[in-house]
Amino acid sequence: MKLIKIKEGKAEILVPDPKSYEIDGKFDPSWAPVFYNPKMTLNRDLSVVVLSVLKPKKIVDALSASGIRGIRYFKEIEGVEKVIFNDLDKNAVELINKNIELNKVKGEVFNKDANALLHEIKADFIDIDPFGSPAPFLLSAFNAVVRGGYVAITSTDLSALVCSSKYSARRKYDIYCERLSFSRELGVRGLIGKAIREAAILEKAAIPIFSFYYDYYYRVFFKVEGGAKRADNLLSKLVYYYECPNCGYRERSEYYERIKCTKCGTLMRVYGPAWGGELYNTDLVSDVKNKLQSNFTYLPVYNHVTRLVSTVENEAMYTQPYYKLDFLSSRLKKNVPAKNKVISCLSDASNTHFDNVGIKTSKNVEEVIQCIKIN
The missing domain is CATH 3.40.50.150 (Vaccinia Virus protein VP39)
Structure with a gap:
């Protein structure tokens, strides 16, 4: 060898x-x-x-x-x-x-x-x-x-x-x-x-x-x-997540079942059982960011790590999964709006490291859709 x-x-x-x-x-x-x-x-x-x-x-x-x-x-x-x-x-x-x-x-x-x-x-x-x-x-x-x-x-x-x-x-x-x-x-x-x-x-x-x-x-x-x-x-x-492929409406439940969307009647897609709680301990994320900046500037991909941790810190407060703006926009037959405009419209939202066209927020899907419509 x-x-x-x-x-x-x-x-x-x-x-x-x-x-x-x-x-x-x-x-x-x-x-x-x-x-x-x-x-x-x-x-x-x-x-x-x-x-x-x-x-x-x-x-x-x-x-x-x-x-x-x-x-x-x-x-x-x-x-x-x-x-x-x-x-x-x-x-x-x-x-x-x-x-x-x-x-x-x-x-x-x-x-x-x-x-x-x-x-x-x-x-x-x-x-x-x-x-x-x-x-x-x-x-x-x-x-x-x-x-x-x-x-x-x-x-x-x-x-x-x-x-x-x-x-x-x-x-x-x-x-x-x-x-x-x-x-x-x-x-x-x-x-x-x-x-x-x-x-x-x-x-x-x-x-x-x-x-x-x-x-x-x-x-x-x-x-x-x-x-x-x-x-x-x-x-x-542990929960099951549901999403309507037609209008984007969401639900979650402790139980697995085949259900129809209460908004448009389409059969919803399902994923689970999956963890429904927090993905992060926010104190740990903060400590990691501080430690990174003070002790680990020598790391081989320091800039990539720093960007990732900063994004995670911002989205850690939101416990529900992200919204994918291109998916929802296509359901509305509308061009994808600028992400920063949707975040500003919601006033309680952030980027997510999971998806470049995704946002995290505590708001529901109807509120996200409304912000997409006006932007």
Whole structure:
């Protein structure tokens, strides 16, 4: 395996040389013997900042590949005492050992199935960053985290979560999945709902505290607390979202059913069960923004991270899903108005990071439609 040295954050690691694994002049990280994806730099950057606020001491990077994520946690977050690395692939384990020696990281390296490892150890932060769906690892991740600790998951499985593949959504996440105009946000809510149900099996409450969508993936951080009653309280906030494809009217319910729009009589589309509560802990978002500006200006994609966090901070006060202006405008047979004009008209609204033509607001769909009409 031919290796090159790269720098990301404060880590310098060895990764497979992309030029050695090109096909017809193109390269995909999955073609290399060990996976390293530079497109996930923002994910790792923002995770470093969030963890610097949460202050875990013992971290498990359950699907380590090159080891870059766990190495950055150790080198860039004050107070981390130990990182446990794991990968089922022996080539990855060999490379992880080289990289933690190169970076003088205090940690252990395992060559195990991630679920097996997570049923053997305990830690206050568990990171699940798979290639695809995190669903197969959720139960074991919540088993491994101590009460009061944290779990973070990444999902690149958007085809299932936003209903491009409704059968995959049913199979992996137990979601009734039809495409709604705000499916990009519903995808993360569906993912959170699945995680909450898995944690509840263990009588643990997985509380979402920071969630975001970027490029082609979702990332969610959970605080995990113990107790059946806390778990039951979260389960009570799982809902089904309904939208009329004809006029854009919305409803939500605790129950799944096929219903017709009360405004125009069209059969409504449905998504759920999905998390109906807050996607963010607003205090955490504020702390992340402050920490980012004071301690992490060196980050590889600092400007992108800053823009994302600023947008999240503005939209965090709104708990209902965003409105997609082009969808509603097309129902009115009207050109899409300037977004800033609609936001000004509503007086209680913001941009959303989920969609460039979406807005967040506490107002209902009729009020949004009225602002579209007059602009």
